[in-house]
Amino acid sequence: MRKIVIAGNWKMFKTQAESAAFLSGFLPHLEETPSIREVVLCPPFTDLSLLSKFLHGSRVNLGAQNVHWEENGAYTGEIAAPMLTEIGVRYVIVGHSERRQFFGETDVTVNLRLKAAQKHGLTPILCVGETKQQRDAGETESIISTQLEKDLVDIDQNNLIIAYEPIWAIGTGDTCESKEANRVIGLIRSQLTNPLVPIQYGGSVKPNNIDEIMAQPEIDGALVGGASLEADSFARIVNYQ
Numbered sequence: 001m002r003k004i005v006i007a008g009n010w011k012m013f014k015t016q017a018e019s020a021a022f023l024s025g026f027l028p029h030l031e032e033t034p035s036i037r038e039v040v041l042c043p044p045f046t047d048l049s050l051l052s053k054f055l056h057g058s059r060v061n062l063g064a065q066n067v068h069w070e071e072n073g074a075y076t077g078e079i080a081a082p083m084l085t086e087i088g089v090r091y092v093i094v095g096h097s098e099r100r101q102f103f104g105e106t107d108v109t110v111n112l113r114l115k116a117a118q119k120h121g122l123t124p125i126l127c128v129g130e131t132k133q134q135r136d137a138g139e140t141e142s143i144i145s146t147q148l149e150k151d152l153v154d155i156d157q158n159n160l161i162i163a164y165e166p167i168w169a170i171g172t173g174d175t176c177e178s179k180e181a182n183r184v185i186g187l188i189r190s191q192l193t194n195p196l197v198p199i200q201y202g203g204s205v206k207p208n209n210i211d212e213i214m215a216q217p218e219i220d221g222a223l224v225g226g227a228s229l230e231a232d233s234f235a236r237i238v239n240y241q
């Protein structure tokens with residue numbers, strides 16, 4: 001049986017005080033959450049240490065939003081895997097489209113980051129997806145297939161999560177139709193060697209569409225941006241019907 005993983009990606013939002021306030025509103029809702037659902041929060045680096053202490057003993061796991069491929073070195077602005085694992089981080093987002101678009105992330109560096117994460121026991125959440133222009137040109141399948149082919153070279157598929165995030169659906173309110181997301185995720189799965197890799201959908205996931213998204217047979221969870229920033233909203237998503 002495939003794991004269900006619901007992850008909140010806070011991107012560059014929330015100070016420590018704001019993240020602590022979020023938890024006091026969010027954690028009580030988890031009493032209703034079925035235990036087979038894995039819940040992950042990926043805050044900014046500055047919140048990780050504090051949240052790690054607050055979440056100790058709770059069922060919420062911590063994820064980072066990036067990891068470098070070296071264990072240390074002169075890489076200003078980057079973070080190394082041992083720095084994350086030391087404070088209890090278990091997941092890391094790799095290859096998010098915002099990293100690819102704004103910070104020069106390529107399939108080569110995505111592959112290096114995935115390897116480093118796995119080497120140190122982190123579970124990477126690899127993001128793939130097409131732009132609006134690529135979708136309109138009928139290139140969705142080929143773009144995603146190329147990303148997977150390059151990103152997954154020598155990657156252990158026993159410790160991996162994939163997030164299908166159509167770039168045109170991120171932060172736009174323009175969700176990919178759930179059956180279409182299901183179709184693309186099925187195609188992603190057909191390209192993997194391990195059929196048990198959980199594959200999430202990401203892109204304008206909200207309390208009012210999560211039930212329909214999670215009703216799709218290929219979709220194993222969600223990577224949630226904006227709607228994970230507010231405790232009640234993220235709680236409704238985690239507690240989907």
Ligand SMILES: O=C[C@H](O)COP(=O)(O)O
Pocket residue numbers: 009096165169170171172173202203204205223224225226227
């Ligand atoms: O990592 C999360 C995605 O970029 C989705 O963001 P969004 O839910 O705000 O569209």
